[in-house]
Amino acid sequence: MQSHAIEMAQVAAAARTGTGRFNMYAGIHKALRAFMVDTLIAVGRADPTDDADVSHAAAQVEELVALCASHVAHENNFVHPALEARCPGVAQPVAQEHEQHLRHIAHLRDAAQALLALEAIEREPALQALYLALALFVADNFQHMHAEETVHNSALWAAYSDAELIGFHDALLATIPPAEMMLVMRWMLPQLNAPERLGVMQGMRAGAPAPVFEGMLTGTKGLLNPQDWAKLARGLGLQPEPGLVA
Numbered sequence: 093m094q095s096h097a098i099e100m101a102q103v104a105a106a107a108r109t110g111t112g113r114f115n116m117y118a119g120i121h122k123a124l125r126a127f128m129v130d131t132l133i134a135v136g137r138a139d140p141t142d143d144a145d146v147s148h149a150a151a152q153v154e155e156l157v158a159l160c161a162s163h164v165a166h167e168n169n170f171v172h173p174a175l176e177a178r179c180p181g182v183a184q185p186v187a188q189e190h191e192q193h194l195r196h197i198a199h200l201r202d203a204a205q206a207l208l209a210l211e212a213i214e215r216e217p218a219l220q221a222l223y224l225a226l227a228l229f230v231a232d233n234f235q236h237m238h239a240e241e242t243v244h245n246s247a248l249w250a251a252y253s254d255a256e257l258i259g260f261h262d263a264l265l266a267t268i269p270p271a272e273m274m275l276v277m278r279w280m281l282p283q284l285n286a287p288e289r290l291g292v293m294q295g296m297r298a299g300a301p302a303p304v305f306e307g308m309l310t311g312t313k314g315l316l317n318p319q320d321w322a323k324l325a326r327g328l329g330l331q332p333e334p335g336l337v338a
Protein backbone atom coordinates (compact mmCIF):
# COMPACT_ATOMS: atom_id res chain seq x y z
CA MET A 93 0.00 0.00 0.00
CA GLN A 94 1.24 3.47 -0.85
CA SER A 95 2.26 5.78 1.95
CA HIS A 96 -0.22 8.46 2.78
CA ALA A 97 2.30 11.18 1.85
CA ILE A 98 2.86 9.75 -1.64
CA GLU A 99 -0.85 9.33 -2.20
CA MET A 100 -1.56 12.92 -1.15
CA ALA A 101 1.20 14.20 -3.44
CA GLN A 102 -0.29 12.28 -6.37
CA VAL A 103 -3.75 13.63 -5.64
CA ALA A 104 -2.39 17.17 -5.44
CA ALA A 105 -0.54 16.74 -8.73
CA ALA A 106 -3.65 15.39 -10.45
CA ALA A 107 -5.73 18.27 -9.13
CA ARG A 108 -3.12 20.82 -10.28
CA THR A 109 -3.18 19.31 -13.77
CA GLY A 110 -6.80 20.34 -14.00
CA THR A 111 -6.34 23.97 -13.00
CA GLY A 112 -8.29 26.07 -15.44
CA ARG A 113 -9.53 23.00 -17.34
CA PHE A 114 -13.09 21.79 -17.85
CA ASN A 115 -13.80 19.13 -15.20
CA MET A 116 -16.76 17.03 -16.29
CA TYR A 117 -16.74 14.85 -13.17
CA ALA A 118 -16.48 17.47 -10.43
CA GLY A 119 -20.06 18.72 -10.11
CA ILE A 120 -21.94 15.46 -10.59
CA HIS A 121 -19.60 13.65 -8.22
CA LYS A 122 -20.14 16.29 -5.52
CA ALA A 123 -23.86 15.68 -5.99
CA LEU A 124 -23.52 11.90 -5.83
CA ARG A 125 -21.29 11.98 -2.76
CA ALA A 126 -23.81 14.17 -0.94
CA PHE A 127 -26.79 12.07 -2.03
CA MET A 128 -25.04 8.84 -1.02
CA VAL A 129 -24.06 10.12 2.43
CA ASP A 130 -27.48 11.62 3.09
CA THR A 131 -29.17 8.37 2.09
CA LEU A 132 -26.88 6.28 4.23
CA ILE A 133 -27.70 8.53 7.20
CA ALA A 134 -31.43 8.28 6.43
CA VAL A 135 -31.30 4.48 6.47
CA GLY A 136 -29.27 4.49 9.68
CA ARG A 137 -31.81 6.76 11.35
CA ALA A 138 -34.96 5.04 10.08
CA ASP A 139 -37.17 3.84 12.94
CA PRO A 140 -38.16 0.21 12.19
CA THR A 141 -41.45 0.71 14.04
CA ASP A 142 -42.43 3.77 12.00
CA ASP A 143 -43.96 2.92 8.58
CA ALA A 144 -43.47 6.43 7.24
CA ASP A 145 -39.82 6.47 8.29
CA VAL A 146 -39.09 3.12 6.67
CA SER A 147 -40.99 4.06 3.55
CA HIS A 148 -39.08 7.34 3.25
CA ALA A 149 -35.69 5.65 3.66
CA ALA A 150 -36.58 2.91 1.17
CA ALA A 151 -37.77 5.46 -1.38
CA GLN A 152 -34.59 7.48 -1.00
CA VAL A 153 -32.45 4.36 -1.54
CA GLU A 154 -34.41 3.54 -4.69
CA GLU A 155 -34.05 7.10 -5.96
CA LEU A 156 -30.32 7.09 -5.23
CA VAL A 157 -29.55 3.78 -6.91
CA ALA A 158 -31.64 4.71 -9.96
CA LEU A 159 -29.54 7.85 -10.33
CA CYS A 160 -26.35 5.84 -9.83
CA ALA A 161 -27.37 3.40 -12.57
CA SER A 162 -28.09 6.29 -14.90
CA HIS A 163 -24.73 7.85 -14.05
CA VAL A 164 -22.93 4.60 -14.89
CA ALA A 165 -24.71 4.55 -18.25
CA HIS A 166 -23.70 8.16 -18.96
CA GLU A 167 -20.05 7.45 -18.24
CA ASN A 168 -20.12 4.21 -20.24
CA ASN A 169 -21.81 5.87 -23.23
CA PHE A 170 -20.05 9.22 -23.38
CA VAL A 171 -16.82 9.25 -21.35
CA HIS A 172 -15.37 5.79 -21.80
CA PRO A 173 -15.58 5.81 -25.62
CA ALA A 174 -13.68 9.12 -25.60
CA LEU A 175 -11.01 7.62 -23.34
CA GLU A 176 -10.84 4.44 -25.41
CA ALA A 177 -10.37 6.45 -28.61
CA ARG A 178 -7.28 8.32 -27.45
CA CYS A 179 -6.13 6.59 -24.23
CA PRO A 180 -6.77 2.87 -24.87
CA GLY A 181 -7.02 0.78 -21.71
CA VAL A 182 -7.24 3.68 -19.26
CA ALA A 183 -10.96 3.21 -18.60
CA GLN A 184 -10.84 -0.58 -18.31
CA PRO A 185 -10.54 -0.95 -14.49
CA VAL A 186 -13.30 1.57 -13.92
CA ALA A 187 -15.49 -0.08 -16.57
CA GLN A 188 -15.19 -3.39 -14.69
CA GLU A 189 -16.15 -1.62 -11.47
CA HIS A 190 -19.24 -0.28 -13.23
CA GLU A 191 -20.37 -3.88 -13.80
CA GLN A 192 -19.96 -4.61 -10.08
CA HIS A 193 -21.83 -1.41 -9.20
CA LEU A 194 -24.80 -2.40 -11.36
CA ARG A 195 -25.01 -5.74 -9.52
CA HIS A 196 -24.71 -3.96 -6.19
CA ILE A 197 -27.42 -1.50 -7.28
CA ALA A 198 -29.83 -4.33 -8.13
CA HIS A 199 -29.27 -5.88 -4.71
CA LEU A 200 -29.82 -2.57 -2.89
CA ARG A 201 -32.99 -1.87 -4.88
CA ASP A 202 -34.40 -5.31 -4.04
CA ALA A 203 -33.50 -4.89 -0.35
CA ALA A 204 -35.14 -1.45 -0.19
CA GLN A 205 -38.32 -2.67 -1.89
CA ALA A 206 -38.53 -5.73 0.38
CA LEU A 207 -38.43 -3.56 3.52
CA LEU A 208 -41.96 -2.32 3.08
CA ALA A 209 -43.48 -5.79 2.95
CA LEU A 210 -41.76 -7.03 6.11
CA GLU A 211 -43.42 -7.52 9.46
CA ALA A 212 -42.35 -4.88 11.96
CA ILE A 213 -40.24 -7.38 13.90
CA GLU A 214 -38.22 -8.27 10.79
CA ARG A 215 -37.52 -4.71 9.84
CA GLU A 216 -34.80 -4.00 12.36
CA PRO A 217 -32.32 -6.62 11.05
CA ALA A 218 -33.34 -5.86 7.45
CA LEU A 219 -32.67 -2.14 7.95
CA GLN A 220 -29.31 -2.90 9.56
CA ALA A 221 -28.39 -5.19 6.66
CA LEU A 222 -29.39 -2.49 4.16
CA TYR A 223 -27.41 0.10 6.10
CA LEU A 224 -24.25 -2.05 6.03
CA ALA A 225 -24.65 -2.96 2.35
CA LEU A 226 -25.26 0.66 1.40
CA ALA A 227 -22.21 1.76 3.42
CA LEU A 228 -20.03 -0.64 1.39
CA PHE A 229 -21.58 0.62 -1.84
CA VAL A 230 -20.82 4.19 -0.81
CA ALA A 231 -17.26 3.25 0.17
CA ASP A 232 -16.69 1.53 -3.20
CA ASN A 233 -18.11 4.49 -5.05
CA PHE A 234 -15.95 7.00 -3.19
CA GLN A 235 -12.83 5.04 -4.22
CA HIS A 236 -14.20 4.70 -7.74
CA MET A 237 -15.02 8.39 -8.17
CA HIS A 238 -11.56 9.24 -6.90
CA ALA A 239 -10.00 7.18 -9.69
CA GLU A 240 -12.22 8.90 -12.23
CA GLU A 241 -11.35 12.37 -10.97
CA THR A 242 -7.60 11.69 -10.95
CA VAL A 243 -6.70 8.98 -13.49
CA HIS A 244 -9.51 9.59 -15.98
CA ASN A 245 -9.43 13.35 -15.74
CA SER A 246 -5.65 13.49 -16.22
CA ALA A 247 -6.01 11.32 -19.33
CA LEU A 248 -8.90 13.39 -20.68
CA TRP A 249 -7.07 16.68 -20.12
CA ALA A 250 -3.96 15.35 -21.86
CA ALA A 251 -5.86 13.93 -24.84
CA TYR A 252 -8.62 16.48 -25.44
CA SER A 253 -9.17 20.22 -25.55
CA ASP A 254 -11.75 21.80 -23.28
CA ALA A 255 -13.94 22.48 -26.31
CA GLU A 256 -13.95 18.77 -27.11
CA LEU A 257 -14.67 17.81 -23.49
CA ILE A 258 -17.53 20.31 -23.28
CA GLY A 259 -18.89 18.78 -26.50
CA PHE A 260 -18.96 15.30 -24.92
CA HIS A 261 -20.53 16.71 -21.77
CA ASP A 262 -23.20 18.66 -23.66
CA ALA A 263 -24.11 15.54 -25.65
CA LEU A 264 -24.45 13.63 -22.38
CA LEU A 265 -26.60 16.33 -20.76
CA ALA A 266 -28.92 16.38 -23.76
CA THR A 267 -29.95 12.78 -22.98
CA ILE A 268 -31.00 13.48 -19.36
CA PRO A 269 -34.78 13.73 -18.84
CA PRO A 270 -36.07 16.82 -16.94
CA ALA A 271 -37.04 14.91 -13.77
CA GLU A 272 -33.56 13.42 -13.47
CA MET A 273 -31.99 16.82 -14.10
CA MET A 274 -34.09 18.33 -11.31
CA LEU A 275 -32.94 15.59 -8.94
CA VAL A 276 -29.30 16.12 -9.88
CA MET A 277 -29.60 19.87 -9.39
CA ARG A 278 -31.26 19.37 -5.99
CA TRP A 279 -28.16 17.47 -4.83
CA MET A 280 -25.56 19.35 -6.85
CA LEU A 281 -26.31 23.03 -6.40
CA PRO A 282 -26.02 23.17 -2.59
CA GLN A 283 -22.76 21.18 -2.69
CA LEU A 284 -20.91 23.26 -5.28
CA ASN A 285 -18.68 26.09 -4.18
CA ALA A 286 -20.03 29.59 -4.81
CA PRO A 287 -18.26 30.27 -8.14
CA GLU A 288 -19.23 26.82 -9.47
CA ARG A 289 -22.84 27.34 -8.36
CA LEU A 290 -23.00 30.74 -10.01
CA GLY A 291 -21.61 29.28 -13.25
CA VAL A 292 -24.29 26.57 -13.34
CA MET A 293 -27.09 29.04 -12.60
CA GLN A 294 -25.81 31.51 -15.22
CA GLY A 295 -25.76 28.68 -17.75
CA MET A 296 -29.28 27.72 -16.79
CA ARG A 297 -30.52 31.29 -17.06
CA ALA A 298 -29.00 31.51 -20.55
CA GLY A 299 -30.24 28.13 -21.77
CA ALA A 300 -33.41 27.13 -19.94
CA PRO A 301 -36.93 28.58 -20.12
CA ALA A 302 -37.44 31.39 -17.59
CA PRO A 303 -39.94 29.45 -15.42
CA VAL A 304 -37.48 26.55 -15.12
CA PHE A 305 -34.73 28.91 -14.07
CA GLU A 306 -37.00 30.72 -11.59
CA GLY A 307 -38.17 27.44 -10.09
CA MET A 308 -34.61 26.20 -9.71
CA LEU A 309 -33.59 29.49 -8.14
CA THR A 310 -36.39 29.31 -5.57
CA GLY A 311 -35.62 25.68 -4.76
CA THR A 312 -31.92 26.41 -4.43
CA LYS A 313 -32.51 29.33 -2.09
CA GLY A 314 -34.21 26.97 0.34
CA LEU A 315 -31.14 24.71 0.36
CA LEU A 316 -28.43 27.34 0.83
CA ASN A 317 -27.18 29.11 3.93
CA PRO A 318 -27.68 32.90 3.91
CA GLN A 319 -24.08 33.66 2.91
CA ASP A 320 -24.11 31.32 -0.08
CA TRP A 321 -27.51 32.61 -1.16
CA ALA A 322 -26.26 36.20 -0.93
CA LYS A 323 -23.24 35.35 -3.10
CA LEU A 324 -25.47 33.68 -5.69
CA ALA A 325 -27.99 36.51 -5.69
CA ARG A 326 -25.23 39.10 -6.08
CA GLY A 327 -23.58 37.11 -8.86
CA LEU A 328 -26.86 36.88 -10.73
CA GLY A 329 -27.52 40.58 -10.20
CA LEU A 330 -30.63 40.00 -8.09
CA GLN A 331 -31.91 42.57 -5.65
CA PRO A 332 -29.96 42.26 -2.36
CA GLU A 333 -32.00 41.29 0.66
CA PRO A 334 -31.96 43.57 3.68
CA GLY A 335 -30.04 42.36 6.72
CA LEU A 336 -27.66 40.04 4.85
CA VAL A 337 -23.94 40.75 4.79
CA ALA A 338 -22.55 39.24 1.61
Ligand SMILES: [Fe+2]
Pocket residue numbers: 164167186190236240
Ligand atom coordinates in the same frame (compact mmCIF):
# COMPACT_ATOMS: atom_id res chain seq x y z
FE1 LIG B 1 -18.01 5.78 -12.76
